[in-house]
Amino acid sequence: MTALLNIHNLHLEIQQGTTSLPILRGVSLSLQPGEVLGLVGESSAGKTMIGKATLGILPSQGVITDGEILFDGADITHISVKARRRLLGTDMAMIPQDPMTSLNPVFRIGSQIADVLRLHLGLKSKEADQRVLELLDNVHINRPERVVKLYPHELSGGMRQRILIAIAFACRPRLIIADEPTTALDVTIQRQVLRLIKELQVASGTAILFVTHDLGVVAKICNRVGVIHAGRILELSSARDLFEAPTHPYTQALMAATPRYDRPNSALNPVPEALVSALWDDVRSYDRGERSVDTGNA
Amino acid sequence: MTDSILVRHSPLGFVLAASPRTIVGLSVFLLIVFTAIASPWLAPHDPLEQDLLNSFLPPFWVSGADPAFLLGTDNLGRDVLSRLIYGTRVALTVALVAATLTGILGTTVGLLAGFYGGWVDTLVSRMVDIWMAFPAVLLSIVLVAVIGAGLHAVIIAIIVIDWTRFCRVVRAETMVQCQQDYVASAVTIGLSRRRRLFKEILPNILPLLISLLTLEMGIAVVVEAILSYVGLSVASDAATWGGLIQEGRLYINQAPWLMVFPITCIVVAVLGFNALGDGLRSTLDPVLRR
Numbered sequence: 255m256t257a258l259l260n261i262h263n264l265h266l267e268i269q270q271g272t273t274s275l276p277i278l279r280g281v282s283l284s285l286q287p288g289e290v291l292g293l294v295g296e297s298s299a300g301k302t303m304i305g306k307a308t309l310g311i312l313p314s315q316g317v318i319t320d321g322e323i324l325f326d327g328a329d330i331t332h333i334s335v336k337a338r339r340r341l342l343g344t345d346m347a348m349i350p351q352d353p354m355t356s357l358n359p360v361f362r363i364g365s366q367i368a369d370v371l372r373l374h375l376g377l378k379s380k381e382a383d384q385r386v387l388e389l390l391d392n393v394h395i396n397r398p399e400r401v402v403k404l405y406p407h408e409l410s411g412g413m414r415q416r417i418l419i420a421i422a423f424a425c426r427p428r429l430i431i432a433d434e435p436t437t438a439l440d441v442t443i444q445r446q447v448l449r450l451i452k453e454l455q456v457a458s459g460t461a462i463l464f465v466t467h468d469l470g471v472v473a474k475i476c477n478r479v480g481v482i483h484a485g486r487i488l489e490l491s492s493a494r495d496l497f498e499a500p501t502h503p504y505t506q507a508l509m510a511a512t513p514r515y516d517r518p519n520s521a522l523n524p525v526p527e528a529l530v531s532a533l534w535d536d537v538r539s540y541d542r543g544e545r546s547v548d549t550g551n552a
Numbered sequence: 553m554t555d556s557i558l559v560r561h562s563p564l565g566f567v568l569a570a571s572p573r574t575i576v577g578l579s580v581f582l583l584i585v586f587t588a589i590a591s592p593w594l595a596p597h598d599p600l601e602q603d604l605l606n607s608f609l610p611p612f613w614v615s616g617a618d619p620a621f622l623l624g625t626d627n628l629g630r631d632v633l634s635r636l637i638y639g640t641r642v643a644l645t646v647a648l649v650a651a652t653l654t655g656i657l658g659t660t661v662g663l664l665a666g667f668y669g670g671w672v673d674t675l676v677s678r679m680v681d682i683w684m685a686f687p688a689v690l691l692s693i694v695l696v697a698v699i700g701a702g703l704h705a706v707i708i709a710i711i712v713i714d715w716t717r718f719c720r721v722v723r724a725e726t727m728v729q730c731q732q733d734y735v736a737s738a739v740t741i742g743l744s745r746r747r748r749l750f751k752e753i754l755p756n757i758l759p760l761l762i763s764l765l766t767l768e769m770g771i772a773v774v775v776e777a778i779l780s781y782v783g784l785s786v787a788s789d790a791a792t793w794g795g796l797i798q799e800g801r802l803y804i805n806q807a808p809w810l811m812v813f814p815i816t817c818i819v820v821a822v823l824g825f826n827a828l829g830d831g832l833r834s835t836l837d838p839v840l841r842r
């Protein structure tokens with residue numbers, strides 16, 4: 255079976271003027287159709303950048319310097335804006351991090367969802383409106399016929415995230431990038447939204463690249479997990495293996511650092527400093543190696 | 553997405569939600585519109601009709617007034633009230649046409665500059681800088697002198713000079729909107745650039761545009777008055793507020809009302825437009841920013 259998404263040796267730099275800052279250092283991963291792959295790692299490890307590179311929405315300074323991204327076997331690393339637009343919304347979609355600001359404030363909920371359906375599926379207004387109600391029902395929104403008439407500011411964060419999830423799943427994409435879709439929500443709502451994503455994912459068979467820094471979330475919905483640090487994937491294994499027998503010391507340290515409900519009084523275990531500096535030494539020597547390879551080629 | 557938040561207010565709901573300021577501004581605006589349309593019925597006399605036997609009649613509250621000429625007559629015995637009433641036509645035409653066209657030009661350029669950034673933005677910003685360095689009144693007089701006097705020249709002058717007012721504000725607001733997450737989401741659902749700009753961002757700056765537009769209407773009235781005053785607007789015997797001021801200036805000692813009435817009209821109209829603009833902004837904004 256060919257992988258749905260195949261990222262191979264991806265190098266990405268932030269280039270500003272003459273300086274360039276490496277962000278991704280040879281990331282490789284693949285996603286099978288219908289699979290949920292978690293990406294965990296500390297802040298600024300480059301998780302969001304992997305998602306943005308896949309969707310082709312990198313900031314203008316973000317440049318892919320090496321490697322490739324294959325979607326369904328086709329190279330989409332550097333495709334045209336037009337070709338990209340044909341993918342977005344239909345084959346690939348995104349669940350954004352902040353539901354409070356990700357909906358257009360001046361349009362009713364119903365018309366924002368219907369717009370996507372009309373644009374990508376070519377539905378007529380009537381059919382689209384009907385389909386909107388079904389989609390809202392799928393994301394467990396009560397009285398959808400009332401909600402379609404509301405504006406975003408009239409809904410709670412949890413409701414808005416459900417709307418955005420409905421939009422992401424609206425055109426049955428094969429891949430969804432979910433970039434910390436629950437961090438902006440409070441804990442009880444987080445759990446409901448996670449369950450909802452999992453439920454829709456199972457029902458539709460959509461593959462999800464799930465970015466988070468919450469190992470608990472990973473355990474709940476991911477098939478496989480990649481642990482990422484400073485733009486390198488340190489360990490990529492099935493969720494079960496990762497939790498039962500983490501091989502990389504950084505993963506082990508992350509596990510140990512996660513507070514446990516079942517042991518409320520145990521001390522917090524931050525990732526040991528020695529380990530962090532060893533990792534960074536590694537990164538630096540990797541960067542030096544890259545550079546020397548460059549000069550070797552020149 | 554025609555289903556914008558602006559449409560949501562029914563006329564009645566809008567009035568109920570409006571501030572006193574909006575209501576005052578709106579009343580002045582509607583009064584001007586009504587007067588302009590109904591001039592022939594409202595005006596007791598033909599504004600051009602001369603009656604030299606009845607020149608310099610004072611307004612009704614001064615002794616010696618003729619009740620047939622409520623606000624008195626000018627040096628040629630023309631009825632001041634009728635001339636003021638017909639003057640609203642010119643004022644309103646200039647206000648509406650010039651403000652709308654200025655708004656369209658400035659908004660388009662500002663949207664493009666704010667959305668595309670880069671060299672487009674640099675080019676537009678430098679042009680705005682250069683524009684702002686010219687003294688506006690002087691530039692308008694020169695322009696009209698070059699194009700030739702007339703209402704169309706006044707309107708062109710206003711557009712050429714004032715597009716920067718819209719451009720600057722719209723550019724800045726477009727940049728702010730572009731940073732919003734909803735625009736990023738619009739990218740990920742596959743909307744084209746043009747669609748994002750006109751169907752997602754533009755509706756969000758519409759309330760701002762409406763208030764800018766009403767402010768610009770006030771400015772247009774003043775500019776028209778200035779150009780009439782220096783004799784560069786419509787034909788000099790036609791009734792315009794600026795023209796009335798200019799004619800009255802010669803008889804300021806003898807008949808001060810000839811200047812007082814048109815100045816009052818201009819002040820009320822401009823204050824009305826400004827009140828409407830300010831009021832609309834505060835009425836529309838809380839809904840958006842909540």
Ligand SMILES: Nc1ncnc2c1ncn2[C@@H]1O[C@H](COP(=O)(O)OP(=O)(O)OP(=O)(O)O)[C@@H](O)[C@H]1O
Pocket residue numbers: 268277295296297298299300301302303304313315467
């Ligand atoms: N627009 C940008 N311009 C410059 N640098 C950027 C930009 N966006 C991200 N970066 C840098 O890229 C690196 C990776 O960022 P990224 O957002 O991918 O991290 P992350 O793993 O998603 O972190 P978080 O958990 O905080 O979301 C960071 O060092 C960040 O400073």
Ligand SMILES: [Mg+2]
Pocket residue numbers: 301302303433
């Ligand atoms: Mg991130």
